Amino acid sequence: MSIETQPDRRLSNAQIAWRAAQDIADGAYVNLGIGFPEMVARYQPPGREAIFHTENGILNFGAPPAPGAEDWNLINAGKKAVTLKPGAAFFHHADSFAMVRGGHLDVAILGAYQVSENGDLANWRVGDSGVPAVGGAMDLVHGARQVFVVTEHLTRTGEPKLVERCSFPLTGVACVTRIYTSHAVVDIAGGRFVLREKHPGLSFDALQAITGARLHVDGPVGDLVVPEL
């Protein structure tokens, strides 16, 4: 299996982010995790505008400011400088997580070390060494109506990230609703991975071979087609 070395058969992170962005409705309230998930904001389809929430107390923030124009009291959860859109609001941390925990977000998008077929997510810690840090991930996975994961399909060492059961410490139990990978779009439904789209350069069997749990088919499987980015 040398799929990782064939760039035509896998999406770049930008392309994964683009694909996830297509599933965000106009006017949706969205929280993007630190790092890779933040890329989703760049690819909102024309005519749609999501409202972005950041744990540290802003609704409706926008793109980064020009270099040199940063206000370090106007940052996102990744501590990056942002700007405001008209109709923004500030609030304290308890109100911010009331939005999260209270089910007011439409979508949360996170990265993953592993996702299990029942929707368990492991994305905060890979072992017992170093300094553990959790941030808001454990809250986000239990609050949003839809919890999307964006991720490579395989780890850098070629291990499946979609598994029967997570071996890394859990972030949340049965919380992920949909996974966007470099090779496929997979729903969690009824405790199973249900394949919705797959990279057209890849057979079902090849995809199953790099997936750590059974991929079910329940309805049509589309081609995962994304633009060059």
Place this chain on the structure above:
Amino acid sequence: MSIETQPDRRLSNAQIAWRAAQDIADGAYVNLGIGFPEMVARYQPPGREAIFHTENGILNFGAPPAPGAEDWNLINAGKKAVTLKPGAAFFHHADSFAMVRGGHLDVAILGAYQVSENGDLANWRVGDSGVPAVGGAMDLVHGARQVFVVTEHLTRTGEPKLVERCSFPLTGVACVTRIYTSHAVVDIAGGRFVLREKHPGLSFDALQAITGARLHVDGPVGDLVVPEL
């Protein structure tokens, strides 16, 4: 016992309120119950200024406006129009009761149907008929650092209001810290009524006779002396 008919041996409500007001420190945060307790605000000693809290979301309100100048969005918990002092603040009901329940008020002053010697308060309901209504009293008695009661010493029918055990439905358990009556000032300490001041026209035995539980003496008993009001 005809003490109720001897005005020289009992304080008026205004005088009870005046006496309670003397125990409020400068800068104290104070909530006054609806009705009789509201009178306490009129008698703050010169040079002292309490900050008044009302459950419906105002800190640092002041006297009523002139008739005709009422703003019915600027009212106290008794639905009476008030004014603001400089440095006032508005907040919602959850924040308001965070102030109450979280122990941020220095003093809450309430009326009473009965107070028992262990500090139980009954002040919200006298029977099973009619429409029950509780408001914020049950919260106030468990939040403030000091819970004062202002009350006649006897009911209109001559029954003691200071009792061994309340017969009316309770507002709170072991919550009252001090009682200002028409005849005495009584602390609750160690599950007992401890007499601090009594009306000078009244013997200890006469006071005990109109009190429904034993009055203890623990330290000096002062004269309850108040101005004509």
Place this chain on the structure above:
Amino acid sequence: MDKRVRSLAEAVSGIESGASVMIGGFGGSGAPIELIHALIDRRPRDLTVISNNAGTGRIGLAALIDAGLVARMICSFPRSSDPRAFTQKFLAGEIALELVPQGTLAERIRAGGAGIPAFYTPTAYGTELADGKAIAEFDGRPYVRERWLKADFALVKAHRGDPLGNLTYDKAARNFGPLMCMAATTTIVQVSHLVPAGGIDPEAVVTPGIFVDRVVEVAAPRQEEELVRAEARYA
């Protein structure tokens, strides 16, 4: 993202018989009279209403009750300067009452909005309002366990609002509004001043728009207290 609706009727659309409805206000301050009257016009039955009070006079919540549309009230203080509507229905056994201490009511609504299914409070311990509730001791002190409160709809009166649903309130009319906005599946707000997006300073927003679903402008709202003093009636 435009949450504006053009009429009061459209604002209260979808509120059917059997719905639970939170109604903002403390006494007359914050009572969304126009939204309530639009709701009466729909004549839904068997409503559960969550509101601090139970109405006064012959308008607003009292008129809703008087019309026989409310099966159950959850409130802290069902008394007022003119409580006839609720009192008559209650004494006739035609309306059920769940009486909740005011701070517990506020916190239960906030909990509903914040995803906290239950919490402990010292309030009401040892009283009949804690009957049947779980008790637990923390640091040697007893507390009562209370559940969150949610509703299908919230009717709230705010001062300024923008198309995204960001809100400010007028003085003590704030009271339960920000909490109820959080705790309802569909939050419907009447605002006295509709302003464009960006028309409210982000620092001054009291209710962020994420908690609001519909905004309708009622430019000169009536004030419950003034209506009652004028002996007004819903008709």
Place this chain on the structure above:
Amino acid sequence: MDKRVRSLAEAVSGIESGASVMIGGFGGSGAPIELIHALIDRRPRDLTVISNNAGTGRIGLAALIDAGLVARMICSFPRSSDPRAFTQKFLAGEIALELVPQGTLAERIRAGGAGIPAFYTPTAYGTELADGKAIAEFDGRPYVRERWLKADFALVKAHRGDPLGNLTYDKAARNFGPLMCMAATTTIVQVSHLVPAGGIDPEAVVTPGIFVDRVVEVAAPRQEEELVRAEARYA
């Protein structure tokens, strides 16, 4: 009622060894650098610090930790652009860490300020951060019971403040400030602009003065992020 103090040293007076101290801020936004440095000058030992992060660079909270004054951190994210101070102490076993999910941390602090000794949250259910905690089911869903967090002191940075302690904040520097003000026995606030009583619109007050004990003006406060980028050091 005048909560103003004249110096940073006076502001942090009374914070002794063994104290618990909440420190506001999220990353560099809201970090009360001047108050923290005044606290370092006092050299209290064995502090328990409650703060979302665990400092960055060689200033502020990182400097407090670097000076060996912190025995225990309660935080959600002890990582940063330059986490040397905490990382070294932690890996050397010289500082204890209680890791708390960010929303749970915020809610525990609010609960401490609001007199709610415990509450239930879905957060962390089934994870190692719920180990040993009570679990209860509500409406068929499992929740973790969490306790309130209080502290002896809170150090908070605000934007405007008046002598009564009413506060506003600057943008996202608000974060944990309003919560920590509620939850400490003694709340100490540095404000960039001290205004007279009445200088803050009552509608715009974010933290009402009842939650604040001492206010000190720091007219041109340093910003943690900028200090770290300039490689500044506490000395």
